[in-house]
């Protein structure tokens with residue numbers, strides 16, 4: 001249908017609709033009980049099946065790589081991780097997989113087939129929500145979306161001072177920032193499903209484990 | 216949409232007491248419990264709900280403006296927008312994209328709206344392979360069935376059912392271990408994702424101000440579908456917009472809490488245009504298909520408010536009728552209380568006139584709805600329309616009520632009517648109980664007996680005592 005005709009039809013319907021036409025209230029930032037943000041975040045993350053760490057991120061990642069028996073990771077470029085993390089991982093024997101997917105369809109397919117066996121992903125995050133144990137991950141140059149999506153184990157490095165009370169609190173000042181990237185995702189724990197007999201199961205598509213390293 | 220050639224009552228009769236309905240009920244009760252726990256654990260929940268309702272109603276009242284803005288922004292971000300008046304137009308557009316780009320394999324994440332227009336069926340008929348990737352939908356697709364719950368589509372299947380299905384269709388050894396079944400699905404679908412030519416998702420919310428779309432999933436397939444293939448097609452019911460990014464945050468605050476009792480779903484994935492210069496990955500092309508398909512009709516009628524629905528599924532989980540009969544009895548992709556309104560509102564009362572009657576009007580759905588939709592009021596409205604327009608099978612309602620009105624509006628007519636009742640009571644209720652009524656009234660006594668009316672009517676006793 002032509003756009004104008006479509007919109008005209010919607011307009012006629014909306015004018016005919018008997019709806020209470022209240023003004024939009026804008027975002028309501030609720031008054032939540034005062035908590036220690038870091039502690040609350042760690043507790044909430046635990047409730048959704050994630051694991052919090054307070055150790056050196058390089059050590060955390062290397063220990064996980066050791067357990068997984070892998071020597072490579074898909075991750076953000078060094079400049080997007082805290083200083084020294086990328087170098088530390090290489091020094092510990094891990095190599096970073098190239099995250100740049102070619103623009104042509106065939107090249108894309110070939111490159112992405114290589115992701116089939118990737119088990120370890122390392123990214124940063126720009127915020128955390130204490131209420132829900134959520135991290136905010138923004139894609140962009142040097143920050144592939146796949147790094148937080150494809151591997152079985154996802155390590156997120158999050159600055160403690162970036163933890164806010166809740167999504168609403170964060171959105172109050174940062175909502176506009178959502179548009180600043182082709183992809184922003186709020187991740188709350190490991191991938192989960194209850195589709196077989198409502199029993200909780202993790203890792204059906206996304207990561208089976210989410211580790212948040214607080215720095 | 217498949218129209219099953221039986222009525223709600225017939226489908227419900229088949230379903231009640233079946234294993235399918237039983238697992239359905241267990242699942243629904245669990246989800247309802249989780250929602251209640253989430254509400255109590257989050258002191259601001261009611262406040263957030265009111266705000267969410269305001270946002271949705273305001274959006275609908277100005278839907279044309281918000282849609283214009285949304286479409287402009289999507290295009291500014293480098294995406295394509297197509298306005299589809301109905302399912303046929305939407306399918307036609309997607310088929311053109313598929314042909315132009317020589318697409319062979321399509322991956323999909325769960326989306327009610329594509330079910331509504333039977334997109335898979337149409338694409339498969341034109342020779343494209345379409346793979347549903349939500350675990351529940353994947354199971355349903357393998358089994359060749361329809362989803363029975365909008366949040367948990369395979370809620371009616373046991374692990375053993377799934378094990379047999381996987382063994383049969385995927386050629387893996389039988390297991391009924393849920394972990395193992397998940398692993399099988401992950402490995403199977405992973406390869407398909409990474410090599411697919413095109414991804415189709417639904418849209419939970421479109422943000423007018425930014426042209427962003429938000430796709431919410433727990434499994435992560437919504438992210439894979441919108442990340443791995445070179446082309447992403449998002450199909451959005453036209454009512455799904457919210458004005459600003461702040462409003463999106465507000466809606467996300469109530470969506471998962473109402474649906475599954477989670478604070479937030481695992482992935483709230485916000486996509487703003489195709490991949491940008493310098494972005495390492497993501498689709499190179501983005502198409503947003505905005506669908507009317509009966510929505511402007513619903514908007515112009517008394518059912519307008521139903522378009523505020525955010526498809527959280529909370530009303531299904533508390534509905535005594537849904538719990539007893541399960542999703543399939545509704546015969547449509549939209550089930551439960553929301554389905555009983557939305558299906559006839561979008562698609563007309565013919566042949567859906569019996570759905571608004573599939574409710575006890577207890578009001579539980581209205582109480583849990585995160586956007587406060589007064590479902591019972593709309594059910595009553597649709598019932599009246601069904602009776603006015605004499606839709607089968609409720610043709611008798613209007614004449615029946617007319618007969619009652621005639622009887623009840625004249626003293627002697629009323630007395631005669633009651634006299635008839637007393638006579639009937641004497642005929643059928645000799646033992647003080649009415650065990651069986653004949654003909655059309657037999658439904659009242661099929662599963663229970665009724666207490667017979669008193670031998671001496673109240674009016675007579677009153678008259679004797681007060682001498683009138």
Ligand code: SF4
Pocket residue numbers: 473523524525526527528529530531553580583584585586587588
């Ligand atoms: S009607 Fe309300 S409770 Fe039911 S699915 Fe829609 S938003 Fe949820």
